[in-house]
Amino acid sequence: MSKAPQTGLVVRGHGRHYVVEDQDGQRIHCLTRGKKSDCVVGDRVRWMRSSEHEGVIEKVEPRRNLLFRQDEWKTKSFAANLDRLLILVAVEPQFSESQLTRALIAAQSAGITADIVLNKTDLPGAQAARERLAPYTAMGQRVLELSLKGRPDESREVLRPLLHGQATLVLGPSGTGKSTLINLLVPDAQAQVGEISQALNSGRHTTTTTQWYWMDAGREDALIDSPGFQEFGLRQIAAPDLASYMPDFKPYLGECRFHNCSHRHEPGCAVLVAVEAGAISPSRYRIYDELWDELSAPPKY
Numbered sequence: 055m056s057k058a059p060q061t062g063l064v065v066r067g068h069g070r071h072y073v074v075e076d077q078d079g080q081r082i083h084c085l086t087r088g089k090k091s092d093c094v095v096g097d098r099v100r101w102m103r104s105s106e107h108e109g110v111i112e113k114v115e116p117r118r119n120l121l122f123r124q125d126e127w128k129t130k131s132f133a134a135n136l137d138r139l140l141i142l143v144a145v146e147p148q149f150s151e152s153q154l155t156r157a158l159i160a161a162q163s164a165g166i167t168a169d170i171v172l173n174k175t176d177l178p179g180a181q182a183a184r185e186r187l188a189p190y191t192a193m194g195q196r197v198l199e200l201s202l203k204g205r206p207d208e209s210r211e212v213l214r215p216l217l218h219g220q221a222t223l224v225l226g227p228s229g230t231g232k233s234t235l236i237n238l239l240v241p242d243a244q245a246q247v248g249e250i251s252q253a254l255n256s257g258r259h260t261t262t263t264t265q266w267y268w269m270d271a272g273r274e275d276a277l278i279d280s281p282g283f284q285e286f287g288l289r290q291i292a293a294p295d296l297a298s299y300m301p302d303f304k305p306y307l308g309e310c311r312f313h314n315c316s317h318r319h320e321p322g323c324a325v326l327v328a329v330e331a332g333a334i335s336p337s338r339y340r341i342y343d344e345l346w347d348e349l350s351a352p353p354k355y
């Protein structure tokens with residue numbers, strides 16, 4: 055048993071407990087040193103064996119990117135070193151446009167490509183959901199419409215080429231079909247989760263931990279399942295930077311009379327003109343306005 059340091063990939067984490075995959079694809083339980091748990095799924099780490107069945111993470115390699123949200127008091131990292139984000143919303147339960155916009159802004163600010171997936175288009179509310187997504191399509195955002203359960207083969211065909219050769223995080227509110235998507239594309243998903251998590255999740259279907267899966271035996275195409283989110287704080291972002299992460303606002307930035315325009319009440323604001331003209335949707339503008347208040351308010355004590 056070698057105790058030499060080696061490189062690995064964090065495929066699952068819970069508190070200070072991690073599962074690390076070595077270069078041969080073997081998975082092993084690891085702990086971090088000390089009390090701090092500063093690894094996330096997707097991290098490349100240096101680790102060494104401490105016993106036959108356990109290892110210790112010594113160091114986290116520098117990250118290419120990190121997707122996280124920052125609520126008022128808590129920072130929650132989703133995953134690191136991502137190539138793509140799939141934001142899953144569904145016809146049912148009805149999605150919050152604010153949550154969707156927040157996830158898109160977080161991805162933009164982290165420099166990660168994000169696509170929206172509208173799932174459960176087999177359900178009667180599909181047309182209404184499609185209309186709510188129209189402003190997103192109009193701003194150049196890719197929106198895939200799928201019925202992961204109703205038309206699984208077609209969904210698989212749409213997703214496979216899109217996800218090839220990448221590490222993709224599947225994110226979204228609870229019950230939108232994230233795990234359904236994983237199970238559709240990862241034939242041995244249950245086996246990859248392993249007995250540890252089956253014991254943890256016994257009798258429940260809602261996902262409680264972030265988990266990395268390989269879609270292919272060659273370990274090139276990765277999908278990461280994540281627990282549904284409810285809150286999505288963006289306190290890592292300064293209010294004046296918000297508009298630059300919103301593609302429908304972007305064409306007007308720099309066109310306002312004042313260079314430090316907040317696009318909320320200033321005269322000669324090009325964004326407000328675009329809202330009046332219907333070029334920016336009222337719902338997107340409302341979300342911007344609310345986010346501005348939220349991000350510029352001091353924390354509540």
Ligand SMILES: Nc1nc2c(ncn2[C@@H]2O[C@H](COP(=O)(O)OP(=O)(O)OP(=O)(O)O)[C@@H](O)[C@H]2O)c(=O)[nH]1
Binds near residue numbers: 176259261283
């Ligand atoms: N009608 C319909 N139901 C679907 C579709 N895809 C998934 N579902 C159902 O939606 C429910 C939730 O699916 P999950 O895949 O567990 O959702 P999730 O996003 O992983 O949920 P959390 O783990 O709680 O975040 C399940 O009952 C699925 O069978 C679809 O295309 N159409």
Ligand SMILES: [Mg+2]
Binds near residue numbers: 279280
């Ligand atoms: Mg799930």
Ligand SMILES: [Zn+2]
Binds near residue numbers: 323324
């Ligand atoms: Zn302005």
